[in-house]
Amino acid sequence: MASGVARVDLDGGPIKPMTICMIGAGGFIGSHLCEKLMAETPHKVLALDVYSDKIKHLLEPATLPWADRIQFHRLNIKHDSRLEGLIKMSDLTINLAAICTPADYNTRPLDTIYSNFIDALPVVKYCSENGKRLIHFSTCEVYGKTIGSFLPKDSPLRQDPAYYMLSEDASPCIFGPIEKQRWSYACAKQLIERLIYAEGAENGLEFTIVRPFNWIGPRMDFIPGIDGPSEGVPRVLACFSNALLRHQQLKLVDGGQSQRTFIFIKDAIEAVLLMIENPARANGHIFNVGNPNNEVTVRQLAEMMTQVYSKVSDEAPLEVPTVDVSSKEFYGEGYDDSDKRIPDMTIINRQLGWNPKTSLWDLLESTLTYQHRTYAEAIKKAMSKPVATS
Numbered sequence: 001m002a003s004g005v006a007r008v009d010l011d012g013g014p015i016k017p018m019t020i021c022m023i024g025a026g027g028f029i030g031s032h033l034c035e036k037l038m039a040e041t042p043h044k045v046l047a048l049d050v051y052s053d054k055i056k057h058l059l060e061p062a063t064l065p066w067a068d069r070i071q072f073h074r075l076n077i078k079h080d081s082r083l084e085g086l087i088k089m090s091d092l093t094i095n096l097a098a099i100c101t102p103a104d105y106n107t108r109p110l111d112t113i114y115s116n117f118i119d120a121l122p123v124v125k126y127c128s129e130n131g132k133r134l135i136h137f138s139t140c141e142v143y144g145k146t147i148g149s150f151l152p153k154d155s156p157l158r159q160d161p162a163y164y165m166l167s168e169d170a171s172p173c174i175f176g177p178i179e180k181q182r183w184s185y186a187c188a189k190q191l192i193e194r195l196i197y198a199e200g201a202e203n204g205l206e207f208t209i210v211r212p213f214n215w216i217g218p219r220m221d222f223i224p225g226i227d228g229p230s231e232g233v234p235r236v237l238a239c240f241s242n243a244l245l246r247h248q249q250l251k252l253v254d255g256g257q258s259q260r261t262f263i264f265i266k267d268a269i270e271a272v273l274l275m276i277e278n279p280a281r282a283n284g285h286i287f288n289v290g291n292p293n294n295e296v297t298v299r300q301l302a303e304m305m306t307q308v309y310s311k312v313s314d315e316a317p318l319e320v321p322t323v324d325v326s327s328k329e330f331y332g333e334g335y336d337d338s339d340k341r342i343p344d345m346t347i348i349n350r351q352l353g354w355n356p357k358t359s360l361w362d363l364l365e366s367t368l369t370y371q372h373r374t375y376a377e378a379i380k381k382a383m384s385k386p387v388a389t390s
């Protein structure tokens with residue numbers, strides 16, 4: 001822990017050190033959450049995942065100041081009898097484990113549904129049966145499409161926040177038809193949210209549900225062919241980073257007209273820490289966690305990333321930096337999209353007094369500096385290898 005000053009919660013009460021069972025700790029969000037907990041708190045983490053690459057720097061060497069506060073357990077929660085024991089040993093369970101890349105939702109819908117619903121069931125059950133608190137990671141995708149997207153394109157009502165603002169306690173969840181398998185993920189996440197809520201209502205489970213709105217930053221996903229499969233399709237930050245690193249055009253799916261709000265991972269992690277340390281204010285709530293001030297179309301994101309990458313790499317951008325592709329070509333049959341995602345921040349503001357800080361430009365500058373430093377050399381090497389001919 002950084003300082004010896006006693007830490008207090010938002011109501012001035014002392015924060016007692018706790019043991020946290022973090023499932024999916026080896027992923028993007030988990031790695032940042034572990035870093036924060038090790039550097040700034042006295043809490044212990046039982047880190048569960050099938051991979052540990054993204055938290056290796058926190059596990060080794062054994063001389064790290066927090067070495068006795070983090071323990072890695074390599075396990076798959078689908079079939080591992082150690083899960084219940086680890087939850088029982090902890091004060092709080094945080095479940096991050098999921099398949100959560102859109103390229104999988106329509107091509108591996110069964111794995112997606114199992115991962116986001118069936119595999120999360122025992123976690124909820126063990127927390128409920130053993131009287132343990134649960135923070136479960138859901139998604140902004142549970143909102144699906146906005147009400148406004150069903151209005152005529154030129155309707156002035158589309159400008160009215162009532163038709164697009166996404167509020168935890170008021171907005172409906174609007175998904176496309178079943179044959180649009182994109183919604184398999186959102187639907188599974190919605191059902192596990194409902195189950196957790198019902199466990200709270202009927203059996204007294206102490207829970208918090210987090211709905212992240214496009215958290216981005218270093219260590220998100222993988223760069224195809226470098227630290228992930230060559231044919232893999234990660235989320236948009238890694239897709240665009242990969243193209244920039246390789247001096248290729250950024251692909252805009254269906255014209256890049258969809259809108260997103262992006263938040264810097266470090267801002268979002270501050271919100272999660274407040275939830276962890278303020279159970280009286282967080283229990284029983286569903287929280288949007290996003291940055292409503294950082295809204296762009298995907299096309300604008302591509303343009304901004306191109307500019308920022310040119311600045312941090314000192315390389316001139318391509319003359320035509322983007323190319324349009326159809327969603328069918330890029331993701332295959334069954335893809336569909338959320339049109340717009342602006343989080344209503346009323347509830348998280350009221351309960352935890354939290355606000356995001358980092359602008360889109362600043363978070364891209366810091367993230368793309370990391371991408372360039374981490375991958376540019378490896379990509380250069382990979383691209384200079386002669387291509388095998390048959």
Ligand SMILES: NC(=O)c1ccc[n+]([C@@H]2O[C@H](COP(=O)([O-])OP(=O)(O)OC[C@H]3O[C@@H](n4cnc5c(N)ncnc54)[C@H](O)[C@@H]3O)[C@@H](O)[C@H]2O)c1
Binds near residue numbers: 119138211212214
């Ligand atoms: N990053 C975002 O913007 C975002 C947005 C919305 C929702 N979420 C949700 O937040 C959570 C974490 O997302 P992330 O971006 O860190 O994704 P991630 O893929 O980087 O992390 C998920 C981790 O869970 C692990 N995992 C998956 N199945 C497992 C299993 N059966 N057993 C053990 N470990 C398993 C994976 O190995 C991975 O390390 C997910 O539930 C996701 O749906 C994230």
Ligand SMILES: O=c1ccn([C@@H]2O[C@H](COP(=O)(O)OP(=O)(O)O[C@H]3OC[C@@H](O)[C@H](O)[C@H]3O)[C@@H](O)[C@H]2O)c(=O)[nH]1
Binds near residue numbers: 101235256
């Ligand atoms: O190369 C690309 C990749 C993606 N895109 C577009 O960029 C937008 C954002 O795509 P992302 O891959 O980041 O994923 P989405 O925002 O659609 O969904 C994400 O939202 C929240 C989480 O639950 C998940 O992490 C994921 O489902 C989409 O409109 C997508 O079609 C491109 O135009 N080009």
